[in-house]
Structure formats: structure tokens, C-alpha cells
Amino acid sequence: MEFLTNEKLTIVGAAGMIGSNMAQTALMMRLTPEICLYDPFAPALEGVWEELRHCAFEGVNITWTSDIREALTGAKYVVSSGGAARKAGMTREDLLKGNAEIAAQLGKDIRAYCPDVKHVVVVFNPADITGLVTLIHSGIEPSRISTLAALDSTRLRSELAKYFGISPDEVRNCRTYGGHGEQMAVFASTTLVAGRPLSELIGTEMPEADWHALQQRVIQGGKHIIDLRGRSSFQSPAYLSIRMIAAAMGGEAFGYPAGVYVHNDEFDHILMAMESEITADGVRYKNVQGTPEEHATLTESYRHLCTLRDEVIGMGIVPPVAEWSSLNPHLK
Amino acid sequence: MEFLTNEKLTIVGAAGMIGSNMAQTALMMRLTPEICLYDPFAPALEGVWEELRHCAFEGVNITWTSDIREALTGAKYVVSSGGAARKAGMTREDLLKGNAEIAAQLGKDIRAYCPDVKHVVVVFNPADITGLVTLIHSGIEPSRISTLAALDSTRLRSELAKYFGISPDEVRNCRTYGGHGEQMAVFASTTLVAGRPLSELIGTEMPEADWHALQQRVIQGGKHIIDLRGRSSFQSPAYLSIRMIAAAMGGEAFGYPAGVYVHNDEFDHILMAMESEITADGVRYKNVQGTPEEHATLTESYRHLCTLRDEVIGMGIVPPVAEWSSLNPHLK
Numbered sequence: 001m002e003f004l005t006n007e008k009l010t011i012v013g014a015a016g017m018i019g020s021n022m023a024q025t026a027l028m029m030r031l032t033p034e035i036c037l038y039d040p041f042a043p044a045l046e047g048v049w050e051e052l053r054h055c056a057f058e059g060v061n062i063t064w065t066s067d068i069r070e071a072l073t074g075a076k077y078v079v080s081s082g083g084a085a086r087k088a089g090m091t092r093e094d095l096l097k098g099n100a101e102i103a104a105q106l107g108k109d110i111r112a113y114c115p116d117v118k119h120v121v122v123v124f125n126p127a128d129i130t131g132l133v134t135l136i137h138s139g140i141e142p143s144r145i146s147t148l149a150a151l152d153s154t155r156l157r158s159e160l161a162k163y164f165g166i167s168p169d170e171v172r173n174c175r176t177y178g179g180h181g182e183q184m185a186v187f188a189s190t191t192l193v194a195g196r197p198l199s200e201l202i203g204t205e206m207p208e209a210d211w212h213a214l215q216q217r218v219i220q221g222g223k224h225i226i227d228l229r230g231r232s233s234f235q236s237p238a239y240l241s242i243r244m245i246a247a248a249m250g251g252e253a254f255g256y257p258a259g260v261y262v263h264n265d266e267f268d269h270i271l272m273a274m275e276s277e278i279t280a281d282g283v284r285y286k287n288v289q290g291t292p293e294e295h296a297t298l299t300e301s302y303r304h305l306c307t308l309r310d311e312v313i314g315m316g317i318v319p320p321v322a323e324w325s326s327l328n329p330h331l332k
Numbered sequence: 333m334e335f336l337t338n339e340k341l342t343i344v345g346a347a348g349m350i351g352s353n354m355a356q357t358a359l360m361m362r363l364t365p366e367i368c369l370y371d372p373f374a375p376a377l378e379g380v381w382e383e384l385r386h387c388a389f390e391g392v393n394i395t396w397t398s399d400i401r402e403a404l405t406g407a408k409y410v411v412s413s414g415g416a417a418r419k420a421g422m423t424r425e426d427l428l429k430g431n432a433e434i435a436a437q438l439g440k441d442i443r444a445y446c447p448d449v450k451h452v453v454v455v456f457n458p459a460d461i462t463g464l465v466t467l468i469h470s471g472i473e474p475s476r477i478s479t480l481a482a483l484d485s486t487r488l489r490s491e492l493a494k495y496f497g498i499s500p501d502e503v504r505n506c507r508t509y510g511g512h513g514e515q516m517a518v519f520a521s522t523t524l525v526a527g528r529p530l531s532e533l534i535g536t537e538m539p540e541a542d543w544h545a546l547q548q549r550v551i552q553g554g555k556h557i558i559d560l561r562g563r564s565s566f567q568s569p570a571y572l573s574i575r576m577i578a579a580a581m582g583g584e585a586f587g588y589p590a591g592v593y594v595h596n597d598e599f600d601h602i603l604m605a606m607e608s609e610i611t612a613d614g615v616r617y618k619n620v621q622g623t624p625e626e627h628a629t630l631t632e633s634y635r636h637l638c639t640l641r642d643e644v645i646g647m648g649i650v651p652p653v654a655e656w657s658s659l660n661p662h663l664k
Contacts, residue, residue, distance in 0.1 A: 015561075021356075024567050028360050047560030053490040054483055054553070054568035056588070058501055151386055158385040169390055221386070228379030229347075235356050236386035256388070 004249040008034040010075040013082030015039035020048040021238035027057045037064040038071035072113035083124025100317045103130035107137025119248035120145045123241045129308050132271035136318050139328045143282030147259030148241045149273035152176040152184045155221040159214050170194045177273045177288050178301025182219050185298040187290045250280035260285045267302050269321045336581040340366040342407040345414030347371035352380040353570035359389045369396040370403035404445035415456025432649045435462035439469025451580035452477045455573045460591050461640050464603040468650045471660045475614030479591030480573045481605035484508040484516045487553040491546050502526045509605045509620050510633025517629040519622045582612035592617045599634050601653045
């Protein structure tokens with residue numbers, strides 16, 4: 001009945017499918033006895049709270065509120081799946097603007113109510129951008145925020161296992177970096193398939209055309225779930241993001257890339273998936289190792305994210321890069 | 333990374349909200365590495381399987397099939413949430429008939445494909461009846477089947493905690509027996525509220541009218557979730573039923589009543605919630621202790637279940653009681 005920590009975890013968007021699964025997952029993992037559920041939509045939120053009470057978890061204090069101040073006050077860990085879903089007739093820009101605005105408000109609320117938060121995981125799309133916007137407005141150190149980026153890597157792992165007819169466990173160190181979805185950079189040289197580098201198998205045992213088709217299936221992995229289940233994926237993003245928070249609480253290591261704020265000679269003023277480690281000290285990234293071709297795709301992915309970032313700057317949701325440090329002194 | 337067992341667990345109805353949560357819960361609890369997902373609706377089932385693959389659980393072999401023979405062959409543990417939900421325009425009898433027929437088929441399939449199953453948990457409503465029908469047709473020993481009945485008790489625990497403004501942990505040994513929902517028998521004499529018997533508090537610190545209103549809230553607990561969330565409860569039934577299977581695998585004790593086949597001088601040829609224990613040897617019940625008034629409500633609940641049972645006999649879904657032993661020799 002031990003917990004990883006006794007500090008407060010707040011789940012933002014807890015009335016939704018991802019958020020309610022996050023709450024159950026966190027309770028089952030015994031992360032902390034102090035779990036606060038927040039959502040602006042109170043009735044469904046209360047329903048989630050009721051369900052979790054009916055599970056009869058012992059030794060926990062589950063609270064719910066639609067008051068963001070109450071939700072975040074005292075929170076040391078925050079996971080947010082509280083974005084809007086893309087609706088019919090909505091353009092990509094509409095979604096970007098809507099969720100970037102939600103992220104800006106989340107950042108401001110963190111600044112106001114829990115500036116000493118230890119770790120924040122942002123899950124809503126496009127997470128590289130919403131995480132960056134949250135970071136800028138929150139004023140917290142970059143090491144204290146990460147975004148869910150692992151799904152591309154775990155989907156790649158699953159597809160490679162299917163293709164080669166092996167257990168996913170035999171696919172090791174599966175990695176995609178940079179942006180999410182179409183702009184992700186797949187690093188085939190890092191991946192071992194039943195002990196052999198994936199890059200050796202491409203063009204030999206796996207024809208190039210198959211590899212490209214497989215990458216497309218990974219990119220379309222989320223859409224495929226919608227086609228099959230009639231709803232967006234929720235179990236996998238919920239589970240993986242709670243695994244990230246568990247690592248930030250000092251629990252089991254999280255073995256996949258996280259989205260992290262990057263500041264080096266090559267990439268800067270961006271948040272994207274990197275080789276990373278989440279510990280009780282926060283998230284840290286390492287420079288990515290790969291072939292020149294892989295590196296080129298990462299650079300391309302970075303440039304795409306810069307374009308999205310600049311769109312959000314153009315919308316007035318975050319200031320120009322040169323002024324970020326006025327909102328967040330940790331961003332030089 | 334240890335598992336409770338290496339034997340096969342089959343989740344029937346795994347494409348649904350309860351079933352897909354059961355699968356994730358079982359994987360998180362590390363019950364077994366061999367998990368088979370079954371549902372007649374293949375596309376959504378594949379979608380659930382994809383999501384669970386994307387969680388990247390290690391050391392597990394998750395399979396899916398819409399062929400019940402393949403699903404049950406070799407299964408040592410089965411949990412079924414595979415009933416139909418009540419739809420608009422459907423009478424209570426329509427639901428009873430439809431789900432009793434599904435239960436009869438489940439029983440026949442167990443007999444045909446996994447007659448040596450160690451434990452079956454039946455979750456779909458009315459579970460007292462669907463569990464009984466499954467038992468009769470399966471031919472297995474009564475100790476190897478139980479039904480989810482704990483939700484009434486955990487809802488009572490939650491409501492009492494709300495009423496007295498205490499943690500649910502301070503409400504101990506909360507029990508309802510007999511049937512589910514309106515016909516349940518609440519045993520106030522067994523429940524301790526912050527160390528004091530609930531029966532002492534009723535009529536003193538808790539006026540009778542409040543107690544009756546509270547019981548109504550427990551009875552309407554499922555409907556309340558629908559009103560709040562816009563969907564039937566799925567997290568709590570999934571979690572609790574997987575806790576039951578975990579106990580049957582020799583894991584942590586399950587601390588709430590289960591529905592169990594009852595055969596004694598007072599109650600017979602019925603399956604209902606009793607004081608019970610689930611271990612690796614199966615489910616066993618004890619005679620229920622309570623006041624004469626509580627006992628009278630249990631008898632009433634039993635009679636109601638007998639009426640439902642007789643309706644199902646009248647529908648031709650199970651034979652008359654005297655002929656049960658021809659289908660299942662363990663039922664004298």
C-alpha cells in the first residue's frame with residue numbers, strides 16, 4: 001500500500017476518456033493518495049469521481065473540482081489531457097489556435113496557483129506546441145515539463161513486431177524524434193529487431209516499399225484507431241502519460257522519448273521528442289545519434305515545428321521568441 | 333515483472349467499454365502474460381488490441397479473435413462483460429431474455445472449449461441470472477463461477493462516507509447481499525462507520541428518512557452515473573471484476589461480496605450475493621449474519637431472484653430446476 005509520493009497530483013481534463021483513464025491508472029499504480037480531478041464540465045467529472053469511489057481504492061483521497069484555482073493549488077504534479085478534439089468543419093488552424101489558447105491559460109494558471117509544481121505532462125495535440133505554449137506562460141523551468149511523444153515509438157514497435165512476426169519485446173530501442181505524426185523523424189539505426197539493427201533489414205529482408213508503407217501505418221496509427229473503434233485512442237495515451245508522471249515521481253524509468261524543451265546550437269526555442277530521461281529531477285535530453293539521413297529528417301521535423309510555433313506567435317498566443325524571457329526567465 | 337499465473341485469461345466482450353478497461357486493468361495488475369481478447373465485433377476489438385499494443389506492456393502476449401472456439405480453448409480464467417445493453421424501447425423482459433440467451437451460449441461454449449476452466453466471472457446484467465444460466469449450461473462446479481455483485485456494497489460505502497463526511501476507508505465491512513439493485517438486501521448491522529455499527533446510527537445520528545434516501549441513492553447508483561457521464565459505468569465494474577479474477581488466481585483477497593451459487597436449507601437453486609471468499613480454490617460462501625429484519629429482506633431478495641429464474645425457465649433458456657443436473661451434474 002506504499003505510494004510513490006504523498007504529494008498532490010492534479011489531472012486536468014479528468015471528465016474525458018483520456019483523463020478518466022489517467023485517474024484510474026494513477027490510482028492503480030499507487031502513485032499518490034492525493035488525486036484531484038479537474039474539468040470545466042462538472043457533471044461528467046462528478047460521474048468519473050463516483051466511478052472511482054465505487055472502485056473502493058483504499059488509502060486515497062480523491063477530490064474533484066471545476067475551479068482551476070482549487071485544482072492547482074498545492075499540486076506538485078499535473079497531467080493535462082484537457083484540450084479540445086477536432087470537430088467536423090474545423091480546420092487544422094482552428095484546432096491549433098483553440099488548443100494553443102487552452103495551453104496558454106494552463107500555463108497562466110500554473111504560474112498563478114502552483115508555480116512550484118515539480119512536473120507537468122501535457123498530452124493534448126499538437127502536444128509539441130501546446131507543451132511549449134504552456135512552458136512559456138507558466139514561467140517554470142523547462143526540465144519541469146514534458147509532453148507525450150512516445151506513441152509514435154510504441155506504434156512503430158508494434159508494427160515492426162507484426163511485420164517480422166515476433167513479439168514486440170524483441171523490438172528494442174524503437175525511437176521516433178522531433179514532431180508527432182507526419183513530421184516525425186524515424187531513427188531506424190537505433191532500433192534492434194530480434195538483435196539486428198533495423199537499418200540493416202531495410203532494403204534486404206524488408207523491401208524499401210514495405211518500410212515506407214509501415215511508416216505510413218505508424219503515422220496513421222491514431223486515425224486507424226478511430227476507424228476501428230469509432231473513437232480516438234484513449235487507453236494508450238492515458239497509460240503512457242501516467243507512466244511519465246510516475247517516472248517524474250521517482251518511480252520506474254520511462255523507456256521512450258518524451259517531448260522536451262530543446263536549447264542547443266542546432267535546435268532552439270522548440271519543444272520536441274528527443275532522446276530523454278525523466279527522473280525526480282525532471283526531464284533531460286541527450287543529443288540524438290543517427291545516420292546523416294536520419295538527422296536530416298529530424299532537422300526537417302524541427303523546421304516544421306518552428307513553422308507551427310511561428311503560427312502561434314502570429315496568432316498572438318505567445319510573444320516573439322526574443323520576448324519569451326520576459327514571461328519565463330528560464331528561456332534565454 | 334512477475335505474474336500471478338502464466339495461464340490464459342480470456343476477456344469476453346473486450347471491444348466494449350467494460351471489456352477494454354478489464355484488459356488494460358489485467359495487464360497493469362500483471363495477472364498473466366497470456367491475455368486473449370474476444371468479441372463478436374472484430375473491428376473495434378482489433379482497435380482495443382492496437383491500443384494495448386501501443387501501451388508497450390512488456391513480457392505479455394495479447395491476442396484477439398472473433399472466433400469463440402479459439403478464444404476459449406486453453407482458457408483457465410474467463411471474465412465476461414459480453415452482454416447487450418438495454419436500448420430504447422426494450423422492456424426489462426427483452427433485456428433479460430437477450431442476455432440470458434447470451435449467457436446460455438457462453439455456458440455451452442465453456443462446456444465445449446474450456447471445461448477445465450478454473451474460474452469464470454460474469455459481469456453482464458442481470459448478473460445473478462446470467463451467472464446462473466452460464467453455470468447450468470457450462471457443467472462446471474459452482475465454486476468455479478462468480479458474478480460481480482460488489483458495486484452495491486462499494487456504492488453504499490461511498491454514500492455513507494459522504495453522509496458522515498469521512499473517508500470511505502472509515503466505513504468498514506459494507507455489505508449488501510442477495511440480488512442487485514432494487515432487490516438488494518442491505519445489512520446495516522455488519523457495517524462499521526468510524527468504528528460504530530451503522531445500525532446504531534440509523535434512527536439516531538442518521539434519521540430513518542435519510543437512511544432510506546441514502547439507500548435509494550445506492551440503488552440508483554448506476555443510473556446516476558448515466559445521468560452524469562452520459563454513459564453506463566464501466567471503470568468500476570471492470571476494475572472490480574478483474575480484482576475478483578486476481579483473487580481466483582491466488583492474488584490479493586477480494587474484500588466484497590460476490591455472486592455465488594447457493595445451495596442450503598434456506599436458499600437453493602439460485603445465484604446471489606453472499607458473504608463470500610474467492611481463492612485459488614474458487615468461490616465459497618458463508619451464511620449471512622444479520623438482524624431478523626435484515627434476514628427478512630434477504631429472503632425477499634431471494635424470492636425475487638427465484639421469480640426471475642422462473643421467467644428464464646419459462647422462456648426455455650434453462651430447463652426446470654429438477655432437470656438441471658442433466659446439464660450440470662454438480663447441481664443437485
